[in-house]
Amino acid sequence: MPELPEMEHYRTQLSPLLCGQRITGVIVNRPATINEPVDVFTSALIGRNILFVERRGKHLLFHLDDGHRLHLHLMLGGWLAYGEQGPKKDSHFQVILTFGDGNSLYFGGLRLGYLHRITAKAAIEQMKELGPDPFDSRLTVEAFQKRISGKKGRLKTTLTDQRFLAGIGNCYSDEICFDAKIHPALAVSDLDPTAAERLYHSIRKVLLEAKDAGGYMEHPLTPDDTLTGGYNDQCRVYDRKDEPCFVCGTPIKFETLTGRKMFYCPDCQKGS
Ligand SMILES: [Zn+2]
Missing domain, CATH: 3.20.190.10 (MutM-like, N-terminal)
Incomplete structure (x- = not known):
């Protein structure tokens, strides 16, 4: 999606x-x-x-x-x-x-x-039910830490909850967790402030990189469009089951978490 x-x-x-x-x-x-x-x-x-x-x-x-x-x-x-x-x-x-x-x-x-x-x-x-945009200038590190500190459940479930933040789904929640080196199934209550700050920066970094690369849509927008879908080949964990992690070589693991696909590196991503 x-x-x-x-x-x-x-x-x-x-x-x-x-x-x-x-x-x-x-x-x-x-x-x-x-x-x-x-x-x-x-x-x-x-x-x-x-x-x-x-x-x-x-x-x-x-x-x-x-x-x-x-x-x-x-x-x-x-x-x-x-x-x-x-x-x-x-x-x-x-x-x-x-x-x-x-x-x-x-x-x-x-x-x-x-x-x-x-x-x-x-x-x-x-x-009105949507949470803030990840790039909302009012969503500072401190505001994000405060926002996530009261949450229950698993990290991936929270990141993909549109009431928590608007715009993150299955693919980018996995990419963000990989970038932040945090296990996507970590209980959010176990996220310390340092990890939450890392997560905050990874959210903005990954989403911006993906947007600048043209996202992962398969169809070009116009006949001469070569940008759309440019991020398809840049995913580091999503849809890479059993392929080697680009950082450590460990095969990427695939599981489902409350019905959602979840890809992560069991070596690089800790906390669960
Ligand atoms: Zn790894």
Whole structure:
């Protein structure tokens, strides 16, 4: 599932392409992807300008000039493409938005994911459960240490809890724990302040590196895009079961933790 780096990559790439653009065409091939009748959705969007694109955790909010938002959550398998022509037949995409400059934004793989047209008030309501963004300037080391000190459960479960921090999922929680040299199944109550500080820096470092490398999405965003998916080959533990640790050579271990995949180096990562 796309996480903060993938969605932030989309936001930064799409913002200059979409902001100020007027929506001139709407195709909905899968009505279950949207939240209102197709004719209502379509007529409400035609003629609207996109003002800017906001990211909250793993969510994207396209701000429209009538005060509404298009709320996108890609969930598992969702992806985006942009250009004059889609990389596959139009029928392959659940929704397509076309703009005044002739380019279109293609929403693919939205089986569980969705694109909802909502009011600004509804957007605030739907996002209020989310924890702070890992890059929120108010989330200092001290604020993070305080925030995590009261938590129960395992570290991976806490890191992937969107109410704790917004935007981290299965892949990056493992990469962050590896970077911080902490076992992902460590009880959070056993995390000392020094380890919590290390974790804080690893969260920002790993997410930023991944975002700058283009995240791990498989599909290019535009026909000449060579950046998207650049992080795919840079994961150090995720999806590397039995492969040697880049630091110590020990085979990477795979387990499940409350239904979630968990990859770690049993030698480099301590604490459990
Ligand atoms: Zn190792």
